[in-house]
Amino acid sequence: MPELPEVETVVRGLRPDVVGRTVTGAWTDWPRVLDGTPLAEVTAALKGRTVAGLVRRGKYIGMDCDGCYLVIHLRMTGRLYMSERPEGDDRWVHFSLALDDGRHMAFSDSRKFGRVTLCSSLDFLEEKLGPEPLTLSDADFANIIQGSSRAVKTFILDQSKIAGVGNIYADESLLRAGIHPLTPVNKLSKARTRKLGAEIRRVLQDGIDHEGASISWYRKPDGNKGESQQHFLVYGRTDLPCKLCGTAVQRTVVGQRGTHFCPKCQRL
DNA sequence: CGTGGGACCTGAACGC
DNA sequence: TGCGTTCAGGTCCCAC
Numbered sequence: 307m308p309e310l311p312e313v314e315t316v317v318r319g320l321r322p323d324v325v326g327r328t329v330t331g332a333w334t335d336w337p338r339v340l341d342g343t344p345l346a347e348v349t350a351a352l353k354g355r356t357v358a359g360l361v362r363r364g365k366y367i368g369m370d371c372d373g374c375y376l377v378i379h380l381r382m383t384g385r386l387y388m389s390e391r392p393e394g395d396d397r398w399v400h401f402s403l404a405l406d407d408g409r410h411m412a413f414s415d416s417r418k419f420g421r422v423t424l425c426s427s428l429d430f431l432e433e434k435l436g437p438e439p440l441t442l443s444d445a446d447f448a449n450i451i452q453g454s455s456r457a458v459k460t461f462i463l464d465q466s467k468i469a470g471v472g473n474i475y476a477d478e479s480l481l482r483a484g485i486h487p488l489t490p491v492n493k494l495s496k497a498r499t500r501k502l503g504a505e506i507r508r509v510l511q512d513g514i515d516h517e518g519a520s521i522s523w524y525r526k527p528d529g530n531k532g533e534s535q536q537h538f539l540v541y542g543r544t545d546l547p548c549k550l551c552g553t554a555v556q557r558t559v560v561g562q563r564g565t566h567f568c569p570k571c572q573r574l
Numbered sequence: 575c576g577t578g579g580g581a582c583c584t585g586a587a588c589g590c
Numbered sequence: 591t592g593c594g595t596t597c598a599g600g601t602c603c604c605a606c
Binding site: 308309312365379380381382383417419420463465472473474475518519521522523524541563564 | 597598599600601
């Protein structure tokens with residue numbers, strides 16, 4: 307599911323409901339979601355602590371619990387929302403955090419890929435993640451990208467290079483930049499590199515403005531769908547006309563990810 | 575260093 | 591209706 311725009315939308319939607327609240331307990335029906343930490347340990351660490359902030363870094367969500375952190379990754383089908391009940395409002399809730407207003411922050415995840423991790427700081431995210439794309443300058447983007455011979459799509463999906471771009475927004479930004487997904491990064495001119503950086507920022511910001519893409523599982527914390535999927539130009543449009551030029555969109559596989567591109571707008 | 579395959583999981587969509 | 595296959599917004603680990 308969630309790429310940067312979806313995660314950002316979740317964080318913004320949840321913030322007013324959790325920041326300032328005190329944790330009173332935690333619940334799970336599938337302990338593996340806690341990534342090896344026993345529920346009792348999570349509960350003991352968080353109980354009585356006040357939520358000082360909720361932040362996004364790449365596709366990760368960090369809940370600052372005033373001295374320790376709960377780091378949440380939604381992976382493919384994770385959702386977060388407030389519920390009146392610990393077990394949440396759907397059959398796929400596997401973790402929830404009880405707050406002092408009697409409500410629960412529920413983590414629902416049908417595929418069980420998502421994780422909720424207790425940790426003492428967010429430093430490990432800084433070690434593994436590249437910079438945030440939305441605030442990345444042209445010069446810094448050019449610096450990051452130089453030298454690599456990898457396919458450009460594989461490169462921009464690498465979270466250690468740039469944090470937050472996923473399969474949808476990779477395809478969308480490459481179309482808008484007019485770059486074939488298999489183009490080796492070191493074959494991109496300065497101008498096209500700059501264009502790609504600009505289009506990545508643009509598709510991610512548009513995605514946030516449309517509150518994320520609800521293709522299948524993703525929902526905003528209020529339960530409603532995002533609108534971003536209504537604005538895709540190539541993603542999921544195999545055999546349909548490219549929204550820029552009308553040519554039939556093709557589907558291929560790049561780095562084991564389904565990849566949509568326009569053979570006319572994006573020549574190798 | 576880089577890539578390909580598989581693992582982790584479940585549900586939806588589609589073909590027969 | 592039911593069964594089998596394929597695909598899915600992500601990441602990690604291992605072999606080559």
